[in-house]
Amino acid sequence: MDNHQLELARQLKKDGNIEYCDCSSLAETLKTCDFSRLKPYTPGKPQLFADYLDNLMGYTKQS
Secondary structure (H helix, E strand, O other): OOOHHHHHHHHHHHOOOOOOOOHHHHHHHHHHOOHHHOOOOOOOOHHHHHHHHHHHHOOOOOO
16 A cells, blocks of 8 residues: 555645655755745645536535
8 A cells, every 4th residue: 555645745745835854854854945935735625526426426406
């Protein structure tokens, strides 16, 4: 099984939201990282996925 937390950290780093490291590289990361370049995290929109599934399964919203 894959390490999903590491996968998430790598993706968030790629997107510019975080910097990550392991214990052996912590000091170097803290010295060299420009934290001012990090972007704020934009939350997802889970309702879009729920609406997609409802549509796929043939459910309709009640008015």
